[in-house]
Amino acid sequence: MLTRRMGDCLTDKFFTMSKKNYHVVPRGDGWAVKGAGNERATRLVNTQAEAIQIAREHARNQGSELRIHRPNGKIRESWSYGNDPYPPQG
Secondary structure: OOOOOOOOHHHHHHHOOOOOOEEEEEEOOEEEEEEOOOOOOOEEEOOHHHHHHHHHHHHHHHOOEEEEEOOOOOEEEEEEOOOOOOOOOO
16 A cells, blocks of 8 residues: 655655646648657647647646747747746746
8 A cells, every 4th residue: 555645755756747748840741749758749730720729728738838839840939828927936
């Protein structure tokens, strides 16, 4: 039986869900929705607009971030759906 103690970092990671950021990236003749750190795409679609819609839904559900890339691979936009402090600190 696994018991969890308050402040125990080793067991805390088993009880919290990690937030995965999503990227919309060019792929061949279309666009891919990828989770950060994944080698394989979550979805492949024909248009960037489709990919953005899918990635936005995933990011909102996860409370994570969305990065939209240009055809050259550079980041065009970045959106956060997490628990950002307002106003920003610092």
